[in-house]
Amino acid sequence: xxxxxxxxxxxRILEIEAQAFPKSPYNRRIFANLHRSNPTTFLVYExxxxxxxxxxxxxxxxxSIAVDPRHRRxxxxxxxxxxxxxxxxxxxxxxxxxxxxxxAQVFYEKLGFLKRGVIPRYxxxxxxxxxxxxx
Ligand SMILES: CC(C)(COP(=O)(O)OP(=O)(O)OC[C@H]1O[C@@H](n2cnc3c(N)ncnc32)[C@H](O)[C@@H]1OP(=O)(O)O)[C@@H](O)C(=O)NCCC(=O)NCCS
Numbered sequence: 001x002x003x004x005x006x007x008x009x010x011x012r013i014l015e016i017e018a019q020a021f022p023k024s025p026y027n028r029r030i031f032a033n034l035h036r037s038n039p040t041t042f043l044v045y046e047x048x049x050x051x052x053x054x055x056x057x058x059x060x061x062x063x064s065i066a067v068d069p070r071h072r073r074x075x076x077x078x079x080x081x082x083x084x085x086x087x088x089x090x091x092x093x094x095x096x097x098x099x100x101x102x103x104a105q106v107f108y109e110k111l112g113f114l115k116r117g118v119i120p121r122y123x124x125x126x127x128x129x130x131x132x133x134x135x
Pocket of ligand 1: 020021065066067068071072073074075076077078079095096097098101102103104106107108110
């Protein structure tokens with residue numbers, strides 16, 4: 001159900017992205033660059049169709065995650081993050097989360113992440129929490 005992204009998945013990922021981040025979605029070029037930099041750690045969750053994705057670095061930096069809004073709260077995001085715990089080569093997993101994205105903060109806290117710092121204006125006008133967990 002969780003497998004590595006291929007370029008044939010791009011259109012569906014862009015669809016999920018547009019729904020998850022309507023104000024600032026990553027575009028095709030950004031995803032193509034992410035795929036080039038993280039060819040084995042750009043993951044998709046598939047069950048008939050792709051329902052979610054997660055990109056991370058091999059060391060454990062979660063770059064982006066999104067689940068189709070119609071399929072949230074079914075454990076898909078948790079399964080994707082657990083795959084990072086399983087495969088990361090580093091001792092820490094970390095992610096930046098918008099200060100206003102309280103849903104994602106609760107999601108990561110439930111997975112054992114703690115807020116370890118703030119990066120001012122990480123998202124231009126908005127601060128980010130850095131959330132960290134050991135592997
Ligand atoms: C954050 C996100 C990836 C979570 O995916 P998901 O598949 O719905 O997560 P799960 O079903 O595995 O959730 C596990 C637990 O996290 C918590 N949680 C998840 N989403 C939550 C929300 N919006 N509000 C409060 N708690 C939430 C709940 O405790 C949940 O368990 P429960 O459903 O039994 O109560 C998804 O909401 C999403 O795509 N959001 C938009 C994109 C985004 O914000 N990405 C993160 C950027 S850093």
